């Protein structure tokens with residue numbers, strides 16, 4: 401893995417899923433070149449099926465079958481991935497699920513009780529995932545991502561299919577966790593208001609073989625991000641043509 405001075409550099413010259421049965425080969429991504437600054441909050445948007453999750457999987461190191469290279473600032477850059485579904489093990493408690501990625505002698509284990517408190521799950525620590533709401537499962541999934549203290553945090557539509565107030569609570573929690581421990585975030589969403597509220601930079605992917613068609617710095621101060629009027633105006637500016 402090559403080293404770079406930004407948090408990461410992504411170069412996906414092409415990504416093609418091979419032909420299977422009656423489906424012909426599918427070139428999903430092409431000519432994607434990106435440099436991402438440390439501690440930036442990058443939001444990735446684009447139509448369904450354009451390749452957002454595919455790009456995240458490549459950056460996460462889950463898919464190395466592509467033409468190009470992903471380079472990190474540090475050679476042992478820690479990556480954490482928070483998926484659309486919370487992916488908690490049903491036979492482990494909430495606390496055990498958060499402890500799961502940490503080895504027995506990992507010093508980060510000592511931080512789990514404070515993390516449970518911070519995400520509002522202290523009372524539910526001993527509950528099994530199916531006994532708590534989807535919102536709480538998503539809180540656990542955020543806790544599991546942040547407890548790893550990652551250099552790069554990848555999030556794929558983590559707040560989709562929640563009611564508005566719950567999604568809004570989780571966005572606030574994410575901002576709080578990010579402020580306490582800044583990291584470089586890549587966040588996929590279809591929700592344009594969410595993109596503007598959270599992101600410092602918005603990338604839009606589009607096309608048959610998708611590439612980056614828009615790369616925009618979000619011009620909102622942090623105190624303006626909870627102002628619906630300012631969010632609406634910035635959303636209209638950024639997504640004027642879509």
Ligand SMILES: Nc1ncnc2c1ncn2[C@@H]1O[C@H](COP(=O)(O)OP(=O)(O)OP(=O)(O)O)[C@@H](O)[C@H]1O
Pocket residue numbers: 417418426428446447448449450451452453454455
């Ligand atoms: N393992 C796979 N094998 C073959 N084709 C795949 C595979 N995974 C994804 N694809 C195809 O690649 C394209 C991009 O998929 P991807 O899941 O990355 O899109 P997406 O932008 O994340 O969509 P959504 O917004 O619906 O989540 C789609 O056409 C999809 O069918």
Ligand SMILES: [Mg+2]
Pocket residue numbers: 452453454556
């Ligand atoms: Mg996806």
